[in-house]
Amino acid sequence: MERSPSHRSSRAKALPTGNMGGGFTGEGAISGGGSGGYLSPPHSRSSSAQGSYSTNATTVDASPTSGDEMRGRSSELDGPEGKGNVLVSVRVRPDAPDSGGGGPNAEWVVDGRSGKVGYGGKDGGIYEFDNVFGPNQNNSQVYESCAKRLVRRVMEGYHGTVFAYGMTGTGKTFSMQGITSSPGVIPLAINDIFSFIRETPDREFLLRVSYLEIYNERIHDLLASQPGGAGFIPLDQQVKGEEIKLREDSKRGVYATPLKEEIVQSPHQLLKTIARGDLARRTGSTQFNARSSRSHAVVQIVVESRDRIPGTTAGGGTMVDNRRAGITGGVRVSTLSLIDLAGSERAAENKERRQEGAHINRSLLTLGTVIARLSSVDKEGNGKDKDGNHLPYRDSKLTRLLQPALSGNSLVSILCTIAVPPANASAVNAAHTGETMNTLKFAARARNNIVSHAKKSDDSIPDAGSRVLLERYRMEIMELRQQLDGQKRKEETEHQDLIEREEKQSERHSEQLLEIQLARTALKERIEHLNRLILSSKSSGVNSARISLLPNSGHMSSMSVRSSISNLHPLNGRPFSTSSGVSSVSTAINGNNSDVPDDDSSGEYGDGNATLGSQVRALLADVADKNRYIATLEKRLLQARRSSQSRTSMGFSPPQKIPGSFSQSDTGMEMLLKERDEEIVELRARLDDKEKMVTALRNAARKRDAAEVGHRGTQRNSKTASVDGCGSIGGASIGSGSIGGGNIGGVDPGGRGPGVGVRARISMDSVSVAPLRTKASMDSVAPLRTRASMDSVAPLNVKTRGSTDSAASVAESAEEDGTF
Ligand SMILES: Nc1ncnc2c1ncn2[C@@H]1O[C@H](COP(=O)(O)OP(=O)(O)OP(=O)(O)O)[C@@H](O)[C@H]1O
Numbered sequence: 001m002e003r004s005p006s007h008r009s010s011r012a013k014a015l016p017t018g019n020m021g022g023g024f025t026g027e028g029a030i031s032g033g034g035s036g037g038y039l040s041p042p043h044s045r046s047s048s049a050q051g052s053y054s055t056n057a058t059t060v061d062a063s064p065t066s067g068d069e070m071r072g073r074s075s076e077l078d079g080p081e082g083k084g085n086v087l088v089s090v091r092v093r094p095d096a097p098d099s100g101g102g103g104p105n106a107e108w109v110v111d112g113r114s115g116k117v118g119y120g121g122k123d124g125g126i127y128e129f130d131n132v133f134g135p136n137q138n139n140s141q142v143y144e145s146c147a148k149r150l151v152r153r154v155m156e157g158y159h160g161t162v163f164a165y166g167m168t169g170t171g172k173t174f175s176m177q178g179i180t181s182s183p184g185v186i187p188l189a190i191n192d193i194f195s196f197i198r199e200t201p202d203r204e205f206l207l208r209v210s211y212l213e214i215y216n217e218r219i220h221d222l223l224a225s226q227p228g229g230a231g232f233i234p235l236d237q238q239v240k241g242e243e244i245k246l247r248e249d250s251k252r253g254v255y256a257t258p259l260k261e262e263i264v265q266s267p268h269q270l271l272k273t274i275a276r277g278d279l280a281r282r283t284g285s286t287q288f289n290a291r292s293s294r295s296h297a298v299v300q301i302v303v304e305s306r307d308r309i310p311g312t313t314a315g316g317g318t319m320v321d322n323r324r325a326g327i328t329g330g331v332r333v334s335t336l337s338l339i340d341l342a343g344s345e346r347a348a349e350n351k352e353r354r355q356e357g358a359h360i361n362r363s364l365l366t367l368g369t370v371i372a373r374l375s376s377v378d379k380e381g382n383g384k385d386k387d388g389n390h391l392p393y394r395d396s397k398l399t400r401l402l403q404p405a406l407s408g409n410s411l412v413s414i415l416c417t418i419a420v421p422p423a424n425a426s427a428v429n430a431a432h433t434g435e436t437m438n439t440l441k442f443a444a445r446a447r448n449n450i451v452s453h454a455k456k457s458d459d460s461i462p463d464a465g466s467r468v469l470l471e472r473y474r475m476e477i478m479e480l481r482q483q484l485d486g487q488k489r490k491e492e493t494e495h496q497d498l499i500e501r502e503e504k505q506s507e508r509h510s511e512q513l514l515e516i517q518l519a520r521t522a523l524k525e526r527i528e529h530l531n532r533l534i535l536s537s538k539s540s541g542v543n544s545a546r547i548s549l550l551p552n553s554g555h556m557s558s559m560s561v562r563s564s565i566s567n568l569h570p571l572n573g574r575p576f577s578t579s580s581g582v583s584s585v586s587t588a589i590n591g592n593n594s595d596v597p598d599d600d601s602s603g604e605y606g607d608g609n610a611t612l613g614s615q616v617r618a619l620l621a622d623v624a625d626k627n628r629y630i631a632t633l634e635k636r637l638l639q640a641r642r643s644s645q646s647r648t649s650m651g652f653s654p655p656q657k658i659p660g661s662f663s664q665s666d667t668g669m670e671m672l673l674k675e676r677d678e679e680i681v682e683l684r685a686r687l688d689d690k691e692k693m694v695t696a697l698r699n700a701a702r703k704r705d706a707a708e709v710g711h712r713g714t715q716r717n718s719k720t721a722s723v724d725g726c727g728s729i730g731g732a733s734i735g736s737g738s739i740g741g742g743n744i745g746g747v748d749p750g751g752r753g754p755g756v757g758v759r760a761r762i763s764m765d766s767v768s769v770a771p772l773r774t775k776a777s778m779d780s781v782a783p784l785r786t787r788a789s790m791d792s793v794a795p796l797n798v799k800t801r802g803s804t805d806s807a808a809s810v811a812e813s814a815e816e817d818g819t820f
Pocket residue numbers: 092093094135166167168169170171172173174175286289291292293294341342343344417
């Protein structure tokens with residue numbers, strides 16, 4: 001460690017003896033009685049509580065007032081020799097209530113302005129310090145001068161140590177912790193720590209706190225227990241766990257382990273944590289303090305900080321992005337140690353107090369010794385004195401723990417508390433003058449000997465095993481983000497898959513729906529179609545006068561075109577079987593043109609006066625129906641082919657057969673397609689039939705018209721005509737039956753008897769070509785018949801042979817077409 005003799009020698013000063021003006025002066029100083037004779041300490045001091053030693057103080061500097069002391073010296077902190085890195089202050093507590101009163105003791109000098117304090121009596125001395133606080137100065141003033149700047153420097157990256165040293169009951173705890181109305185160094189430092197964080201938006205911070213006490217040379221973790229909680233057990237009653245030891249490594253220096261560290265995020269949380277530790281701290285009653293701290297208490301606040309983003313403003317989105325990308329500076333780690341030492345006590349009546357006191361005194365003695373020998377440390381800074389002896393840091397846990405600070409790695413502020421005995425102090429109080437002097441001597445040695453070379457911590461990238469949480473957390477955050485991103489991607493993929501599956505499923509559903517719709521449409525069309533057919537089939541006119549065109553028919557059946565649609569598939573509307581589009585066509589000559597029992601007795605053409613044109617229209621409508629149906633089937637077929645192809649190309653396994661839907665298997669599909677194809681072929685054939693039928697009917701109509709023209713010519717002479725009894729009209733083989741209303745010889749009035757060889761007179765007015773029945777076997781709903789009234793063809797006024805040819809030619813034409 002490099003030390004500066006000149007620096008050391010210029011700090012603590014023993015003032016020349018002489019009249020110091022007496023009493024307390026300076027800011028907050030109390031009047032010491034004006035010219036009350038304080039004696040100056042000798043130039044050279046030779047005694048202390050810890051044994052003999054002397055300071056090197058030789059000169060006197062003009063000191064600023066205590067309030068400006070730290071600020072006045074602050075520039076020194078940046079100096080190459082670390083001047084100002086160590087502050088030593090003395091605080092004089094107000095008289096204790098039991099001090100006996102009597103006003104200021106004229107033998108004592110406390111000068112805040114000059115920073116001088118001392119005893120002018122025997123073995124006394126006047127010392128000058130960085131700060132001297134009189135009894136009236138409050139905690140805030142003490143903090144401002146002693147600790148504020150140090151705390152700020154800690155936030156900037158320096159290690160800093162503040163500790164209070166003094167005799168029991170002199171105000172160490174009062175100064176460090178303070179009271180509610182006057183918070184001490186610790187709460188004020190915490191406040192400033194968070195103020196600094198608030199004022200430094202370009203860096204991010206992580207704070208962790210530990211709190212330990214050294215009691216009877218054992219280290220206890222004050223945060224390990226939960227005072228006030230249900231399970232709180234005082235430390236001395238706790239089952240001893242793993243002993244906390246002090247270790248050292250190059251990066252962390254000396255540290256206690258295992259020790260609980262708590263991460264804190266607010267001043268309130270930090271204060272609460274420390275207050276929790278305070279409750280666990282050992283206290284006991286001493287002669288001078290009813291609640292004396294019986295242990296050294298060390299609060300350590302580790303500050304990790306890092307530039308947020310070089311070159312970017314705080315709070316921007318870029319920061320997040322950059323942090324994600326790992327573009328951050330290194331982490332700076334610094335430690336603020338706030339230490340409230342146990343008070344030294346010369347003697348105690350109580351055995352326990354004596355034992356505690358012995359430990360306390362021993363550790364304080366070691367501290368004094370280390371500080372005393374710091375002056376002799378060689379320039380190498382290897383912890384050895386000039387004689388090559390190690391400094392006795394390890395002789396006590398306190399000195400071991402303070403080693404980094406005392407050996408120059410830290411900014412140091414020492415607050416020494418004293419109580420100046422009043423003028424008429426009791427013997428006991430007066431006896432402690434020596435203790436107070438010892439404190440002043442300790443302070444003087446510390447001021448002289450401790451040299452700090454504290455450097456700002458580097459912004460270093462912590463390695464894997466580092467305890468730097470900021471980096472660990474950053475890594476963890478990055479890992480978690482990656483996990484989150486991975487999870488998100490996975491979810492997105494799964495979601496996408498799900499959507500695709502749903503889409504495919506919905507595609508299948510829509511296909512099925514479409515199929516169902518098509519089937520329904522087909523059914524509807526059929527129903528409409530059938531309804532139309534039903535209406536046609538109930539035409540009474542169709543049955544009113546019929547000419548049977550079929551030979552060998554025992555009935556005077558009407559010429560009919562009957563469409564029947566048989567046995568539809570319940571869903572797809574496909575006929576299970578089809579019968580010939582035209583099952584029968586017959587012409588009949590009905591002897592009774594008005595009273596033919598037939599269920600086809602009403603309907604659109606059922607008035608018996610339906611024209612041939614109407615029948616043609618009916619047939620055309622029928623044809624249109626068929627065309628529509630074919631179109632539907634073709635559409636469905638196309639759809640089925642497409643879905644079959646898409647399934648095949650997607651490599652889908654055949655889905656489960658859905659009841660009521662088409663078969664989904666390939667075989668089923670093929671069969672379905674085949675059936676559809678066949679059905680289409682069949683329907684086309686039927687359509688052809690229909691068209692032939694229409695052609696035949698048109699021919700019939702033409703012939704009828706021609707016959708009518710001829711008939712009108714002959715009608716003037718005769719109202720009747722002879723018809724060959726065999727039922728043939730005009731040589732045409734009309735088959736058995738009669739045309740007319742019963743005036744045909746040999747034919748029974750009902751037209752049931754054979755008309756062969758019977759010449760009959762028929763009323764040509766009533767002769768009608770029997771209604772054509774088109775029977776398309778299309779439906780299973782009912783054996784429906786379409787009866788197109790052939791009355792539109794009739795009345796055939798058969799008067800001449802030629803006239804009957806027209807009716808016969810209908811039959812012929814029909815037979816030729818194979819339609820009837
Ligand atoms: N500057 C001060 N102003 C007002 N009261 C004070 C001051 N200093 C100390 N006291 C009071 O004196 C008493 C003892 O103070 P404190 O406990 O802080 O002493 P200490 O040095 O910590 O003692 P110990 O070493 O025994 O723990 C307390 O009641 C405290 O409130």
